[in-house]
Amino acid sequence: MKVAYVxxxxxxxxxxxxxxxxxxxxxxxxxxxxxxVRRSEEEDRFSAADREAAATxxxxxxxxxxxxxxxxxxxxxxxxxxxVRTLVTTVRGAPTxxxxxxxAFFYFLExxxxxxxxxxxxxxxxxxxxANVGCDVARVAARFGRGSDPDGRWSWSFTMHGYTEFSDVSxxxxxxxxxxxxxxxxxxxxxxxxxxISSDPPTWPRLHIVHCGIDVNEFSPTTPSxxxxxxxxxxxxxxxxxxxxxxxxxxxxxxxxxGMAIHLTLVGEGPARADIARLVVEAGLEANVxxxxxxxxxxxxxxxxxxxVFCLPSFAEGLPVVLMxxxxxxxxxVTTYVNGIPELVTDGVExxxxxxxxxxxxxxxxxxxxxxxxxxxxxxxxRKKVEREFDITMVGPELVAIFRTLPGT
Numbered sequence: 427m428k429v430a431y432v433x434x435x436x437x438x439x440x441x442x443x444x445x446x447x448x449x450x451x452x453x454x455x456x457x458x459x460x461x462x463v464r465r466s467e468e469e470d471r472f473s474a475a476d477r478e479a480a481a482t483x484x485x486x487x488x489x490x491x492x493x494x495x496x497x498x499x500x501x502x503x504x505x506x507x508x509x510v511r512t513l514v515t516t517v518r519g520a521p522t523x524x525x526x527x528x529x530a531f532f533y534f535l536e537x538x539x540x541x542x543x544x545x546x547x548x549x550x551x552x553x554x555x556x557a558n559v560g561c562d563v564a565r566v567a568a569r570f571g572r573g574s575d576p577d578g579r580w581s582w583s584f585t586m587h588g589y590t591e592f593s594d595v596s597x598x599x600x601x602x603x604x605x606x607x608x609x610x611x612x613x614x615x616x617x618x619x620x621x622x623i624s625s626d627p628p629t630w631p632r633l634h635i636v637h638c639g640i641d642v643n644e645f646s647p648t649t650p651s652x653x654x655x656x657x658x659x660x661x662x663x664x665x666x667x668x669x670x671x672x673x674x675x676x677x678x679x680x681x682x683x684x685g686m687a688i689h690l691t692l693v694g695e696g697p698a699r700a701d702i703a704r705l706v707v708e709a710g711l712e713a714n715v716x717x718x719x720x721x722x723x724x725x726x727x728x729x730x731x732x733x734x735v736f737c738l739p740s741f742a743e744g745l746p747v748v749l750m751x752x753x754x755x756x757x758x759x760v761t762t763y764v765n766g767i768p769e770l771v772t773d774g775v776e777x778x779x780x781x782x783x784x785x786x787x788x789x790x791x792x793x794x795x796x797x798x799x800x801x802x803x804x805x806x807x808x809r810k811k812v813e814r815e816f817d818i819t820m821v822g823p824e825l826v827a828i829f830r831t832l833p834g835t
Contacts, residue, residue: 450822472722497542508573537566550834614766639818645754656687660733665696670739676785753808
């Protein structure tokens, strides 16, 4: 089985879970060819595994002029009718407006380049991660492949993450993509439910659920500390406002002011860093908050092992892999009851889930973690949950089972 995996930017520090998925498929004997719409930057390749992935990934952009001409001339010669039909369908299907039509034309140009690469390698199935530009390009490639192949044995699929795409289904053309794809892989029941709203009933059997997964051996259990000292709270992720780091800092201030010994470590970079740093100074929390910056993925386990509890107070999420990693390390988690998170964390079992945007609720949940035996009990439950439902070894076979039902595989 040959499959093309298309991502808007790959490898990327935030897309380690995609690399794990690719490796899981290859372990199942699938020949996976990875493509990135835009070449990733050096700073996105933190680990040796990411650098190796970059070396074997084909970028679509910037496209050499000779490749652009060769791919489109080949496509026109293969089927001028399918070429014109694909162009017209792609542009007409774009959201209204000159800007959207212009971008749709670029997606067409890039999609034909992707088709040419796949045709050269004998690939007839294209899978995209995220319903964004990579998905648009993959759809064009498969659309032309279907039209130009006498047997029509081309197919395409995509993985639905959310939450961004659900905030503007028209902009991302979720109904069109869900109705056109041969299969859609939703990472959670919540994501699938939102696709059901956006798609036609005949397509619903093509909407599957495959959780993202992690290597539980890579994120080994840690032994909770019983030694006296401040509660060590860890946040690891992009420093963006929607993930709630500002709410978390405010919760730390509330706990500090109540007399509780607490220390927060923020691992990550992002546009909210300056605002967080200013808030820390204004609240006099310099002794309670440490900002580490971004770290390579292979350094994440050491940060989990040095913490007592993991906190991700997001306003919206898909199904956070970072929670799986923390839980695999036997860390209890404090997070919010949004989107797919309740499918991973049950309040009072593997951790606490609270109302988003409420620093007082986050503070209460963290205070609940002050007892070592409570943390130990939740940590063990979290590890078992990840082993049972989110082990990467389960992802490969589940995807293979879906891909085998599709034309061209």
